[in-house]
Amino acid sequence: MTDLSTQDAPFAGSGSSLMRRRNRRQVMLQGLGLAAISFAALMLFVLIASLVSTGYKAFIQTHITVEVFVDPEEISVEKLPRGGFRDVLLASLQKEFPDVEGRAELRSLQNIFSNGAQFQLRDMVSADQSLIGQTVTLRAPVSDPFDQLAKGLVKRETPEQLRRVSDREIDWFDTLDAAGKISQPVNWGLITNADSRFPELAGLKGALVGSFWALLVCFLISFPLGIGAAIYLEEFAPKNRWSDLIEVNINNLAAVPSVVFGLLALAVFIGWFGMPRSAPIVGGMTLALMTMPTIIIATRAALKAVPPSIREAALGVGASRHQVVFGHVLPLAMPGILTGTIIGLAQALGETAPLLLIGMNAFITSAPTSPFDSATALPTQIFIWADSPERGFVSRTSAAILVLLTFLITMNAVAIYLRSKFERKW
Amino acid sequence: MYDTPTLERTVDSNTVKFSARDVHVFYGETEAIKGVDIDILDNTVTAFIGPSGCGKSTFLRCLNRMNDTIDICRVTGKILLDGADIYDKHIDPVQLRAKVGMVFQKPNPFPKSIYDNVAYGPRIHGLARTKADLDVIVEKSLRRAALWTEAKDRLNEPGTGLSGGQQQRLCIARAVATAPEVLLMDEPCSALDPIATAQVEELIDELRQEYSVVIVTHSMQQAARVSQKTAFFHLGDLVEFGETGQIFTNPRDPRTESYITGRIG
Amino acid sequence: MTDQQHIVSSFDRDLETIQAQIMKMGGMVERAIADAARSLESRDEELADEVRGRDKAIDALEEQINAEAARVLALRSPTASDLRLVLSVIKISASLERIGDYAKNIAKRTSVLSTMAPVNGSPAALRRMAREVEEMLKDVLDAYIQRDAELAYEVINRDQDVDQMYNAIFREFLTFMMEDPRNITPCMHLHFIAKNTERMGDLVTSIAEQVVYLVLGHMPDEPRPKGDKTSSDPSIAPA
Numbered sequence: 001m002t003d004l005s006t007q008d009a010p011f012a013g014s015g016s017s018l019m020r021r022r023n024r025r026q027v028m029l030q031g032l033g034l035a036a037i038s039f040a041a042l043m044l045f046v047l048i049a050s051l052v053s054t055g056y057k058a059f060i061q062t063h064i065t066v067e068v069f070v071d072p073e074e075i076s077v078e079k080l081p082r083g084g085f086r087d088v089l090l091a092s093l094q095k096e097f098p099d100v101e102g103r104a105e106l107r108s109l110q111n112i113f114s115n116g117a118q119f120q121l122r123d124m125v126s127a128d129q130s131l132i133g134q135t136v137t138l139r140a141p142v143s144d145p146f147d148q149l150a151k152g153l154v155k156r157e158t159p160e161q162l163r164r165v166s167d168r169e170i171d172w173f174d175t176l177d178a179a180g181k182i183s184q185p186v187n188w189g190l191i192t193n194a195d196s197r198f199p200e201l202a203g204l205k206g207a208l209v210g211s212f213w214a215l216l217v218c219f220l221i222s223f224p225l226g227i228g229a230a231i232y233l234e235e236f237a238p239k240n241r242w243s244d245l246i247e248v249n250i251n252n253l254a255a256v257p258s259v260v261f262g263l264l265a266l267a268v269f270i271g272w273f274g275m276p277r278s279a280p281i282v283g284g285m286t287l288a289l290m291t292m293p294t295i296i297i298a299t300r301a302a303l304k305a306v307p308p309s310i311r312e313a314a315l316g317v318g319a320s321r322h323q324v325v326f327g328h329v330l331p332l333a334m335p336g337i338l339t340g341t342i343i344g345l346a347q348a349l350g351e352t353a354p355l356l357l358i359g360m361n362a363f364i365t366s367a368p369t370s371p372f373d374s375a376t377a378l379p380t381q382i383f384i385w386a387d388s389p390e391r392g393f394v395s396r397t398s399a400a401i402l403v404l405l406t407f408l409i410t411m412n413a414v415a416i417y418l419r420s421k422f423e424r425k426w
Numbered sequence: 427m428y429d430t431p432t433l434e435r436t437v438d439s440n441t442v443k444f445s446a447r448d449v450h451v452f453y454g455e456t457e458a459i460k461g462v463d464i465d466i467l468d469n470t471v472t473a474f475i476g477p478s479g480c481g482k483s484t485f486l487r488c489l490n491r492m493n494d495t496i497d498i499c500r501v502t503g504k505i506l507l508d509g510a511d512i513y514d515k516h517i518d519p520v521q522l523r524a525k526v527g528m529v530f531q532k533p534n535p536f537p538k539s540i541y542d543n544v545a546y547g548p549r550i551h552g553l554a555r556t557k558a559d560l561d562v563i564v565e566k567s568l569r570r571a572a573l574w575t576e577a578k579d580r581l582n583e584p585g586t587g588l589s590g591g592q593q594q595r596l597c598i599a600r601a602v603a604t605a606p607e608v609l610l611m612d613e614p615c616s617a618l619d620p621i622a623t624a625q626v627e628e629l630i631d632e633l634r635q636e637y638s639v640v641i642v643t644h645s646m647q648q649a650a651r652v653s654q655k656t657a658f659f660h661l662g663d664l665v666e667f668g669e670t671g672q673i674f675t676n677p678r679d680p681r682t683e684s685y686i687t688g689r690i691g
Numbered sequence: 692m693t694d695q696q697h698i699v700s701s702f703d704r705d706l707e708t709i710q711a712q713i714m715k716m717g718g719m720v721e722r723a724i725a726d727a728a729r730s731l732e733s734r735d736e737e738l739a740d741e742v743r744g745r746d747k748a749i750d751a752l753e754e755q756i757n758a759e760a761a762r763v764l765a766l767r768s769p770t771a772s773d774l775r776l777v778l779s780v781i782k783i784s785a786s787l788e789r790i791g792d793y794a795k796n797i798a799k800r801t802s803v804l805s806t807m808a809p810v811n812g813s814p815a816a817l818r819r820m821a822r823e824v825e826e827m828l829k830d831v832l833d834a835y836i837q838r839d840a841e842l843a844y845e846v847i848n849r850d851q852d853v854d855q856m857y858n859a860i861f862r863e864f865l866t867f868m869m870e871d872p873r874n875i876t877p878c879m880h881l882h883f884i885a886k887n888t889e890r891m892g893d894l895v896t897s898i899a900e901q902v903v904y905l906v907l908g909h910m911p912d913e914p915r916p917k918g919d920k921t922s923s924d925p926s927i928a929p930a
Contacts, residue, residue, distance in 0.1 A: 239497060309534035313597070315495060317547035317604055318524035327550075328536060647768055674770045676908030686770045688702065689695040 051405075055398030061187035061200060062150040064112060064176060065139045068092040070125060072133045081126050085118040086110070089138075096179070097172060108169055112176075114141040116201040139183070141200045144392040146173055150182065153391065164391075190399060194367050195376065195384070199392025202385070204400055209367040210280050210360065210375030211349060217284025217371055218291055218348050223341055225288075226295030233296070234303045235325045254293035261289050262354030270358060278359040278374035286358060287348040294347065298340020302333035335422030342415040346408050352379040378404045441468040443608055443638040444489060449503035451484050451493065458484045460662040461503070466608075466655075471630060471639045473653035473670065475646055477685065480659040482642045486610050489640065490526035491519040507608070524551050527601030531613040533593030535585030535600070540577050543585040543596055544568060547604035563603055570636075571599035572629050591622025595629060602633075609633060611641040615648060627652050646686050650674050658682045702767050709759045709780050710836070713787075716752045717832040719745065720787050721825055723794035724891065728821035730798060731884065732814045734805040742798035749791040756784040775908065779901040783835070786894040786901075790828070793887040793894075797821075800880045807877045810867060813860070817881065820856045820888045823849070827895045835902045843902035846895065847911065853892035860885045861921050 069092065074084035090110045094100065100109050117140035124138070125131050141147070145164040148154040150173075160167050176182050193203025229250075237243045265286035269275045275282050306329045314324040355361070361380040368375035376384065382404065385397040444466035451459035459481045466472050474482035484493065491512060493499040505512050512522055524547065535543050544564045547553075554560035564581070568574040573595045577588075585596050594614055601609060611630070615623040630652050633639055643649050649656055650670060657667040658679070666673065666682045677683045697703045723742050730738035760781050763769060769777050827846050834842035864878045864885075903911045 307534075309530060309532050310536065311495075312492070312528075312530055313534040313536060313600075314546075315492060316490070316523060316528035316530065317550075317600055318520050318522075319546075319550055320520045323550055332537065646770065650770070675774055677771050683771050684695055687773045688697050688699060 051398045051401055054395050055402050056395075057151045057153070058190060058392075058395040058399035059187050060151075060184045061189060062142045062147040063139045063183050063185060064142050065137060065181045065183060066092045067095075067135050068121060068138045069135045070121075070132050075125060075132055077129050077132065080129070081122055083122070083125075085121045085125075089113055089117055089121065092138075096176065096181075108166070109172065111143055112146055112169070112172065114143045114200045115198050116141060116196070139185075141189070142182070144199045144390055145169075147200050148391050149173060150177075150184065153395075190396070190403075194365050195363060195381065196365060197363075199388075199390045199396055202393070202396060204378070204381060204403060206364055206367045207376045207378045207381035207400070208403075210283075211377040213280035213368060213371040213375065214283040214287060214355075214360075214377055215345055215349060217281050218287040219341070219345060221285060221288035222291040222295055222344070226292045226341075227299050227337060229292070230296045230299035230303065231325060231330070234300045235329070236321070250293050250296050254297060256290075257353075258290055258351050259353040259357065261286055262357030264289070265354060266357050276372055276374070278362045278364070278376075279372050280360075280368060280375050280377070281371040282358050283355050283360050283375075283377060284371065286354045287351060290351065290354070291341075291344040291348045294344035295337075295341050298344065299333070299337045302336025302340065303329060305336060306332045335418050339415040339419045342411050342418070346411040346415075349411070350379055350404065350408060352383055355380045356383065378407070439467050439469040442466070443468040443508065444640075445504075445506040445509075446485075446488075447504045447506075449485070449488060449501065449505060451481070451488060452500040452502075453496075454498045458662055459488070462664045464657060464664060464667055466638060466640060468607075468638045469634055469636075470655055471634050471641060471653040472655045472657065473649035474640065474642045474657050474659060475644075475649045475685075476659035476665075478644075481662045482657075482659040483612055485659065486612055486640060486642050489608070489610055490523050490528055492523075492528065494519050524604040525606050526608045526610060527604060527606035529594070529597050529601050529609065529611045529614045532617050533590055533597055535588070535593050535596050537584060537586055539582045540568075540585045540588070540596060541581040544599050544603045547600060551604055553603075553605065567599040567603040568596075570602050570633070571595045572625065572632070573599055589622070591618050591625055594618060594622070594626055598626075598629065598633075602637075606637065608638045608640065611639065613642055613644060616644060623648070646674075658685060660685065702773075705759070705763050705767065706773065706776060709756055709763065709777070712752060712756050712759065713780055713783055714832060714836060716749060716756065716784060716787050717828065719749050719752070720791050720794065721828055721832075723749070723791055723798075724821055724825045724828070727794045727797040727801065728818045728825075731801045731804070732818050734801070734809070736802055736805050739798040739801040739805075743795050746791050746795040750788060753784045753788040757781060760784075772905070772908075775905045779835075779905040782901050783898050786898050790891045790894050793891050796887055797884050800884055804877055804880050808873075810874060810877050810881060813863065813867075813878075813881055816856070816860050816863070817884055817888065820853060820860070820885065823853050823856065824888055824891045824895060827853070827892065828898075831895055831899045831902060834899065835905070838902075838906050840903050840906040843899040843906070844911065846899040847903075850892045850896045853889060857885055857889040858921060 066089070068088055071084075071088050071091065074088050076083065090106060093109050093112065094106075097109060100106060117138070120140050121136075121138055124136065142150070145154060146169075149156075149165055149170065154163055154165060156170065165173075173182070189201065189203050191203060191208070192205055193201055194206035196202040233243060233246065233250075237246075265282060269282045269285055270277055310328050310332065311324055314328045319327065355377050360375065360377050361384055362374055362376065363384070364374050364376060378400065382397055382400045385393045385400060442465045444464075446462055446464045446466075449459055449462045450457060462485060474486060476482045487493045488501055488505060489507075489512075493501060501513060507522075507526070510517070536546065538546075541564055544567050545554075545560050548560060548563050554563055565574060565578075568577055573592060576592060577596070585593065588596060594617075598609075598614075614630075615626050618626065627648065630639055630641065634654075641649070641652065653670045655667065656670040656673040658665045658673065658677075658681070660681050666677060666679045668678070673682065674686060677686060683689075723745060726738055726742045729735065730742065760777050763777050767773070827849055830842055831846045833839070834846065861882065864882050867874045868878045900911055903909075
C-alpha cells in the first residue's frame, strides 16, 4: 500500500498493467487509422498512376511534315472546297518513295496520313486561295497505327501478321523519321477537336462545350430554386408535420440513384414535353433535379450555421423577418451555400447514367453552339471512347478521364478556398 | 444633493413606462411566466434577478415581443407601453422593437463596419434623409454609448475587430441609434471582463437620464450596483419587486432572502 | 431569517466563527461585570486588579472580530440577513468593549475605595444593579444567538429598572454627602460606579436593538424607554 517508490514519484504508475493496456490500445488505434489512410492514399496513387501512364501518350500526337505541291490541275478555285486533296497529298509522299507502285501499295502509303490531313489541306487552301500552284509545308497527324508505332505501342518484335503495320510500312515510316519529317508535338487537338471515328482526330471539344451548357442550365435552374426552397424551409415555413415530411423527402431525393432521374427526364422532358434528345438543355434539367437536393441541404446547413445572435441583433433593432434573412443571414451563409453548390455541380459534372438515358452519348462530330443542339458531355464521351475498338482510344479515354478529374479537382479546390476564406467572419 | 437619504437617492421618476398585468407566457404546454404584475418606471434602471430558468429573460423578451419569433410561445395578459397595449393587433412588432431597443448577452455586432452597424437601424427605419443626417445620428449614438473617442478614427473598420467591451458598447450604440424609449439588456456583461463590465455599468447609469433601462443579470452584485429597482423572479413568479437597497438589505420574502444570500432555496 | 445553509459552506463557517467570538466576548464581559461588583462588595483588591488585567483580552477580541467582519464584507459581499449579521456583529462588539471598559473603571475605583472607610449599605445596592445588568447582558446574548426579537424587546424594557435603581442610589448618595462631608470622596466614587453601571445597561439596550435589527430588518419602532431622570428632573437636585 505505502510503497516507497510510488510515494516518491506519484506519477510513476506507468508500470501498472492498466496503464500498459491503455497505451497499447492508443497505439493500436493510431496504427489502424494510419493504415486506413495509407491504404486510401495508395489506391488513389494507383488510380492516378495508371491513368497517367496510359493517358499521357494522348497528350502528344505524332505528326508528319511534307512539302505539298498544290497542283492546279487537281485543285482549282472554282471547285473549292472540292478537289483532289487526297491525290495531292499522295503525290507529295510519292516524291519521297518513287519506287512505290500499284493501287494497294499506294493506298498503304496514303494510309500514313490521317484521314483528317486532306481536310487540313483543304482548309488551308480555302483560307488562302493564292496557295494554288504553290508548294506548301503541311504538318498533319499520322494515322492511328503509325501513331501507335511511334509511341511504341505497336511493337516491332511482334510477328508481321499480328501487327497492324507491315514491315514495308515500318520501313517507310523509319525513312521518313530519319529524314526528320516525323515529329511529336503537344496534342492540342484533344481539346480543340470534336469527336471523330479516327482516334488521332478525336477531341473533347464537343464534350467540353456540351458539359458547359448542361452545367450552365443545371446551375441556372438548381441554384435559385434550391436556395429559395432552403430559405423558405429554414426561415419561414412553420415547423409542422408537413414541413417534416418535405424535409424527409428532400433528404431521400438526394439519395435516389441517378439513373432514376434519367428515366424521369426521358419520360417527362422528352416524352411529354417533346424536348430534343441528346440536348444539353435536357441534360442540364436532369442534372438540376439531382443537384437541387444537394444545394437545399447545403444551404439549410449554411443558414443554420449563422449564429442566432446575428438574427437576434437584427430583430432587436427592428428589422423585419425578410430584412433579417436577406440583409444578414443570407450574405453570411453565402460561402457555405456556394461551397455546397460547387460540390453539387462537380457531382453533376461527373454524372453519366442519366445523360446516357436521354441520349447524350450520341456520336456528334461538331461542338454544340447552343444548349438545344445535340451534344455529348465529358463523362458520356469517356463512356463512348471506352467502348470504341481502336487502340488509339485506350489512351484517349485515360486522357479524357484526367481532363475530367482536373475539372473536378479545380471545382473542389475553389469550394475549399471559398470556405476557408469566408469562414467565421462574425 | 447630499441631504437625501442614500436609500432613496436613486428613484427619481414616477412616470410608469411599462405596465404589465397578469402576464402569462406558455412554451407549448409549459407555463414559463405565471401571472406577472409589474410597473417599470421611466428614467430608472430596473434589474431582473433570479436563478436560471426563472423566467426573467422570457419576461424581458415579452417587452419587445422578441418571443414572437418562437413559434410555440404564447403570451396572455396585458403589457402597456405608455398606456398602449403592445400585444394589440394594430401594433407592428417591428416598429415596437425600434422603440424598445435590446442588447444581448453576447456582444453581437454585425460583421460590417462600425459605421454600418450603428447606421443599420436608422437606415431601415428611414430616420435619416441624407448622409449628413446619418453621420449625425451615428456620432450621437456612439457618443451616447461612450465609444466615440475610441471609434471615431476607425468607423470603417469591422465592428467585430473591437474588444469585447467595445463590441458591447457598439451594440448599445446600435440600439440607441433608432431613438428608443426603453433599453432592454439581457445579461449584457456576462461575456465581459471586470473593467469592461464597469465601463458598461457606468454607461447604463448614464443612459438612465434618457431611457428606461431594464436589465436581466445573473450577477446580484451587478443588479445592486446599477439598478434602482429590483425584481426577483422564481419559477415563473415575480416574487418580490422593490427598491434595490431594500431588496438587498431587508428582503420581505424568504425566497428572495435565500436567493440573494446564496442559500439553497 | 432563515436556517438554511449557504451553498458556499465556508461562508457559513466564517459567519459562525465571528458569532462564536461575539459569544466568547460576551462571556468575558459578563464575568468582568460580576467580578467587578463582587470585588466592590468584598473590598477584594486582588480580584479588582484581575478584572482590570483581563480587559486587555476583551479589547484584543474586539479588534479581532472587527478584522474578521471586514474580511467577510470584502470577500463574501454579504447581503440581506448576512449583511445585517455582519453589521450587528461590528456594533455589538463595540458595545461589549465599552461595557468591558466600564467594568474596568469600576474595578479601578474599587481599589481606591478599599483604602477608605466603607459607606453603609451602598455596595449591596450597587451589587444588585450590577447583577441586573449582568442578567440583561446574558439574556440579550441568548436573544442574539437564538434570533429572538421578543426577548430583545424585553431586555430593552428592563433597562428602565436599572435606571430606576440608579435614581434611588443617586438620591441615597446625595443624602449621605449632605449628612457628612467626609463621605463626599467615597460617595463620588460610588456614584461614578453607579453611573457606569447605568451606562452598561444602556449599552446592553443598544445591543438588544441590534438584535431586533438583525432579526426584523429595522430598528425598534417605539422610543427607547428612559428611566434616568437625574439629568432632566430638577426635583431630584439638592435644594
